Amino acid sequence: MSKFVDYENMAMLDLSESELAVIKVRFDAITDSFSALDAYDTDGAEPLITVLDLHNVMREDVSAKLISKDELLKNAPEQSDGYFSVPAAIE
Numbered sequence: 001m002s003k004f005v006d007y008e009n010m011a012m013l014d015l016s017e018s019e020l021a022v023i024k025v026r027f028d029a030i031t032d033s034f035s036a037l038d039a040y041d042t043d044g045a046e047p048l049i050t051v052l053d054l055h056n057v058m059r060e061d062v063s064a065k066l067i068s069k070d071e072l073l074k075n076a077p078e079q080s081d082g083y084f085s086v087p088a089a090i091e
Contacts, residue, residue, distance in 0.1 A: 015023065069082065078085035
């Protein structure tokens with residue numbers, strides 16, 4: 001019996017027999033390929049995020065006030081108590 005049958009029930013899939021046969025073969029191939037990794041000893045191996053020797057290349061997060069609140073709100077179609085007024089999204 002394929003390992004896929006349990007996942008089919010959990011995902012509430014309704015597959016035809018021909019679809020199930022194709023997916024079983026593919027699913028088993030994928031899970032078996034991951035099982036091959038069990039042969040490697042990974043004790044003491046450091047987690048690897050990237051194979052490249054990169055460091056944080058983003059700029060520093062610096063807060064800057066670029067436009068005043070009044071300038072921003074003067075172009076608003078509607079405002080209320082110093083905030084943008086928009087139509088309700090939920091009734």
